[in-house]
Amino acid sequence: MKTHFCFKAIFLVLALATAFIVSCCRNGSSDGKPISLLIDSDMVESFDDGIAFIMLSGTDAVHILGLTTVTTNVWSQESLAYGIRLGELCGMTDMHYIAGSRIPLREGRLDSIDKEIDANPGEDAEWRGASSYPEVLDWESFYVDRYGCKPAIRPVLTDASEYIAESVMSAPGTVTILAIGACTNIAKALVSHPEMASMAREIIYMGGAVFCPGNTTPYAEMNFLYDPEAAAICLRAPFPKQTVVSLDICNTVLMDRDRFLSIYDAISSQEIRSLISSNFPFPEFQSDPSSMQFVWDLISAAIVVNPSIITEYKDVRIDIDDNPDSPTYGKSFETEDQSREMVRVPVDIDRERFWDIIISGISVF
Numbered sequence: 001m002k003t004h005f006c007f008k009a010i011f012l013v014l015a016l017a018t019a020f021i022v023s024c025c026r027n028g029s030s031d032g033k034p035i036s037l038l039i040d041s042d043m044v045e046s047f048d049d050g051i052a053f054i055m056l057s058g059t060d061a062v063h064i065l066g067l068t069t070v071t072t073n074v075w076s077q078e079s080l081a082y083g084i085r086l087g088e089l090c091g092m093t094d095m096h097y098i099a100g101s102r103i104p105l106r107e108g109r110l111d112s113i114d115k116e117i118d119a120n121p122g123e124d125a126e127w128r129g130a131s132s133y134p135e136v137l138d139w140e141s142f143y144v145d146r147y148g149c150k151p152a153i154r155p156v157l158t159d160a161s162e163y164i165a166e167s168v169m170s171a172p173g174t175v176t177i178l179a180i181g182a183c184t185n186i187a188k189a190l191v192s193h194p195e196m197a198s199m200a201r202e203i204i205y206m207g208g209a210v211f212c213p214g215n216t217t218p219y220a221e222m223n224f225l226y227d228p229e230a231a232a233i234c235l236r237a238p239f240p241k242q243t244v245v246s247l248d249i250c251n252t253v254l255m256d257r258d259r260f261l262s263i264y265d266a267i268s269s270q271e272i273r274s275l276i277s278s279n280f281p282f283p284e285f286q287s288d289p290s291s292m293q294f295v296w297d298l299i300s301a302a303i304v305v306n307p308s309i310i311t312e313y314k315d316v317r318i319d320i321d322d323n324p325d326s327p328t329y330g331k332s333f334e335t336e337d338q339s340r341e342m343v344r345v346p347v348d349i350d351r352e353r354f355w356d357i358i359i360s361g362i363s364v365f
Contacts, residue, residue, distance in 0.1 A: 100160030
């Protein structure tokens with residue numbers, strides 16, 4: 001009997017230890033410590049980057065090292081103002097905020113993108129991002145005009161690409177990069193420091209349309225289309241792990257009005273609620289309660305917190321058409337080219353667990 005009890009006790013200890021290790025791997029790093037995270041983003045106040053930032057600020061699974069901004073849907077300086085405001089409201093005063101690239105790598109890209117979309121518009125071609133309105137040149141003036149007060153957080157005055165490279169290389173194997181805008185800053189870091197890729201923990205993108213049509217054009221998604229050369233540099237770099245959250249999964253995860261209100265109601269901060277209520281998609285749900293909205297960057301952010309929400313994926317080699325003279329410029333596609341890197345492309349997720357992650361993080365505020 002004692003021997004039988006001893007074996008049962010040993011089995012129970014081993015089972016508990018295994019469960020703990022699996023839990024750590026799924027929620028944070030394998031050693032149980034929070035994931036060190038760099039966010040590279042075209043940050044906005046609400047959906048989708050803003051809510052992703054709020055959620056990540058509220059989870060114990062992640063330690064945000066810094067936010068670097070990049071021009072895509074909004075201008076880089078504008079994005080910095082939004083990020084700093086959200087950081088103040090979420091109490092994220094111990095991380096770094098850095099303004100990044102204001103234009104894509106290829107000269108004249110912002111002039112050509114509108115012509116490409118006009119010539120071959122996708123379903124979401126109506127929205128052109130930063131190229132559709134005048135550039136915001138100074139984050140602080142924009143901040144004061146928008147919020148009626150002076151910022152409490154000051155950005156770090158350094159080059160965003162150098163900051164990314166130094167952060168990764170100073171802690172090899174520990175830093176995850178969340179790339180939820182154009183890849184310009186990260187590509188610049190790789191050009192200057194190609195060794196950076198192998199020293200990162202992993203990189204998780206929101207971008208591309210690998211097995212499905214694009215949205216901004218019939219063949220390309222906005223983040224990769226904005227700077228195809230940058231996306232190509234990143235996807236061809238030898239990161240230990242790359243996850244591309246493309247339209248293949250984003251097109252299948254939709255948010256209805258009730259789900260949106262559950263997120264909104266989970267937030268206690270009146271200042272954060274005010275930001276959300278004055279931004280997309282609050283007015284859209286008011287005018288059309290039956291509408292459905294995409295959540296894009298939220299999926300990538302939730303995968304940072306718990307990658308096990310991915311229930312189906314394809315591990316494939318993908319590449320980007322980075323030839324500006326090509327009719328499919330900006331397209332992401334599967335390739336047999338063995339020189340290209342393997343990436344993981346999620347095609348399905350556990351939706352209830354996904355929404356639980358979002359609510360759990362934002363309800364802290």
